[in-house]
Amino acid sequence: MRSSSPVRDAGLPMGVIALVAIAVLLVWFGTLDARHLLRPDEGRYAEIAREMFRSGDWITIRYNGYKYFEKPPFHLWVTTLGYELFGVGDWQARLAVALSGIAGIGAMMLAASRWYGCRVALLTGLAMLAMPMWSVAGHFNSLDMTLSGALAGVLAFMLLAQHPDATPAARRGWMLACWVAMGVAILTKGLVGIALPGLALVVYTLVTRDFGLWRRLHLVTGIAAMLVVTVPWFWLVSARNPEFPHFFFIHEHWERYTSTVHARKGSIWYFVPLLLAGLLPWLGLTPRMWTVVRERAGAVRGAGGKPFQPALMCLIWFAAIFAFFSLSSSKLPGYIVPVFPALALLVAVALDQINEKSWNRQINALLVLAVVGVAAAPYVATLSRDSNPNEVFRAFAVYVGVAFAVLLAGMLLARRLLRTHGLLPSIAAFALSMFLTCTIGLLGHEVMGRRASGVDMVPAINAVLKPDMPLYGVGMLDHTLPFYLGRTLTIVAEPDELEFGAKQEPKKWIPTMEAFVAKWRDGQPALGIMGLHTFDALTAQQVPMYVVARDGRRVVVSNFPLPSSPSSHPAASATPAPRTAP
Template sequence: MPQRPNRSAAVRRLDAARAGDPGHAARIAGMPALTVALVALAFALVWFGTLGVRHLLGPDEGRYAEIAREMLSTGDWVTIRYNALKYFEKPPFHMWVTALSYALFGVGEWQARLCVALAGMAGLGMSMLAAARWFGARAGLLTGLVLASAPMWNVAAHFNTLDMTLSGVMACVLACMLVAQHPGTTPAARRNWMLACWAAMGVAVLTKGLIGLALPGLVLVSYTCVTRDLALWRRLHVPAGIVVMLLVAVPWYWLVARRNPEFLRFFFIHEHWQRYTSTVHARKGALWYFVPLVIGGFLPWLGLVPGMVRAVRQRAGVADASSSRPFQPALMAALWAASIFVFFSLSGSKLPGYILPVFPALGMLAGAALVQTGERAWRRQLRAMLVVGAIGLLASPYVATLDSNNTPNALYRAYAVWAALAFALVMLSAVAGLWLQRRHGPMASITAYAFGMLLAFSTALLGHETIGRSASGIDMVAPIARVLEPGMPLYGVGMLDHTLPFYLHHPLTMVARADELTFGTEQEPQKWLPTVDAFIDAWLHGPRAVALLSPQTFAELSARVPMHVVARDWRRVAVANFPIAGAR
């Protein structure tokens, strides 16, 4: 009976033969480089290819799109203006990038969202780099798959808000610091990585103010208290780093304060101290406000939480076990997520986007945990998501029963179809993951599952256009543009419309209610009409003009003054103070 060949020896010979094959040599974390490139291309196409499919929503998307448009139009990149009024609630970095996007590619929806998409991708890429440095190349790839398919991260990267830009920059802060602290990093490289970290903090300060410095500082203090590793502070290059951060952040603050003396008090007292310590901004939330957001935002990977905890407890990635206090990257990532979560949970002002900076840290921990996850545990995760998808699919008809003052039931009925399709894709992704695990192993399974989740949540987001189109007012743009001439007043009577000014390329003049432009109207009172009587006088005796009103306000005022309807939808009416040719 012939002897069976020694399998181990055969495998070694096969590996040696493959090692001599140039095609086999091009591998990343054990995967063919071509496969990795194709997967990255597929993710990038979905990530960037969907930016312009939806119309902009208010308030954030329209607001920041219009601020950047006015910045580019006026050429003033220092004094931020919204509807031609001073607007000092936020620093300019996000608007700078958006205005640059307009300058390069024209004014449009995908150009307005390009900043957040790039920030999300930059945060993802830097998180992959840090995870690969500490936990291995495979963990780096897995970190990217986790973060790209985490609903909160990929959805936020397609909404034009400052929260995503800040979170992408903060992910770079964390990643640069982690790479700098690796024991294999040379002193020169450590210095350069830490200076990059400090520069990123400067950009964060230019994006949302002192929070860009406060959050990393809080995390470092928390880490020091837990580990008692004071030596870490000597490796942060603090003096040089502070200089770099100030060089990045201070010039704009100095210029804007010099041109606008009222800036400092409003920005630092009202927009920082009062926002955090009080409910002056009417953004209340319970102590557990962010709990469902983190759970839902990390839903496809919740089964990894036990493994993520083990990675922290077992000091994953620690290379120098002989040191009494080695740097612990998993603990740093965990404290980053926990400290930021607690910080915003205690705040008197809460919005969903505030919690976004925790997700890159969770992604890195999940990447480290996935490397150690067994096949049985991974199957449990896939089966759990199969159940979640099935429950969501069965519950999706409930969406068709919703109705509200802001969104008619007919729009919810249209969106219910998209919700069902999204949950069907969740189920299909889990099934594909189970099938691929049996035939091609865990990496193929995880990759397909992650891509399927990205498709599922992208589908849910794209389907929101059934609601968002009418909310944006885009169908009113053409008829208004036919009568609205350059320089003609466009009044917002008792309402601040956040999207039409962007689409019309024409700022609003506020009437009676300043809304969030109160500070601007106080600084430049000549640029608004504080009462309805002042509006009526301007409407009757002033130049030709167009006004936007709510249906209720239109019903009240049209009985007092002549108003010629230009266009209307279920939430706003556009009128002119002059007859319109061809109107009935």
């Protein structure tokens, strides 16, 4: 059953909806290859999957050849499958997050359609598409979106199962799908996949005193289904690697949440600006979203017990996850991406009840933002930093100007459509222009991200790197070059996040700089990747080094003269690599 809010305009023809959906999918998936991978997450997970693809070992996760047990494998499995089907590359590395983002939108639209009707389902999809955090996370190779897509499935399938008109068979089926999605969430990022839904459910039942809800969760069969999804990998990896359980469950869960062991500190307000940015186009609807919850929109009493309140569940889902990560001692921006599907459904119900006058104010607010953004583009062109010179900011400013110009045009179109065709076409233009604005801005980041990726150094490195030649990461773990080179690094002196793996297999790394220098001088041709300070320090020690390539972040050197300058002085033969893509 759906809410009683009136439909005030005819909506959009199915043909138009189909064309818009196709266009959105083309933009969503067609832009995955438009940027090179960024460090650390994008390069790390792309490389782990590449090593899994090359080795054929889908159980013991390795990064740079070292055991890497910080996260479970589902995201990596999907990425590796993409490599199997389409080859190794940037867009294949992002395929898992892109699919997760679209799957999350589809699941929430399905739940919204069941509770509130097709109009609200369409509005839910538009709301999620226009949320900057969702669209950006759906194009950034990280576990956060894969987890968020799975958790969107958990929420949506639970909402579908708890509809009062659901038959016993349908409720059982949707709840089994919910538990399976929870298993996927656990296989993506660990016990948080069950902790977050469990926390939301406990809070909901305490607030509503609807303890009968627990009888409708099909706990026995559901938990069995979740265990079928999760236990095989945990069993196999623990059997092959006895050190796994303590590191994964104690260090990566309890210590990560309760301490700053990973140096990811942040105040309790850390996620507030990220929430505001992620909900930016819909912030003006916040009072209406609260009204939707307070008036129990969609709640209908079933055959027995208290009525299930889908809007309240979405609010509690958001609040529980937001509070959980705000209280954690470890914080990263992507942690709160799972809150946005629940907020999107509340936004959609609020939009379904909005009048033209109020909606016009929403358009005007974003119109002002668009004007400010266009005006700010020339200022961006004046910026300069050590890592990114002014020429980079000048190029990025063009994207900023175009992005906000698109937003400006979209808001003007939304105003016109409101007058001529009604609310729904206007809302669609509003949401789609915001989606395009975020997409263009993200594409523009390539002018900065390309430099960080090191991809322009690859041709010069490949010109001298031989298959049997050692490749050292000297005092640093580079997160992108190994992927683009198709080679793992031997870590020197600083294991970074590979400390656990280095302890398990100590012969695979060189623990001191002195031992590395001795190895470097032994006559075997080798290359090393190092930071600028390390390069300067080794140069001062007169360690023989010939610069193969360098950028503003790192230097790649050899211990043998380069063919183009055999008589040149070591370390004085620095020649920047040609800045061409591989």
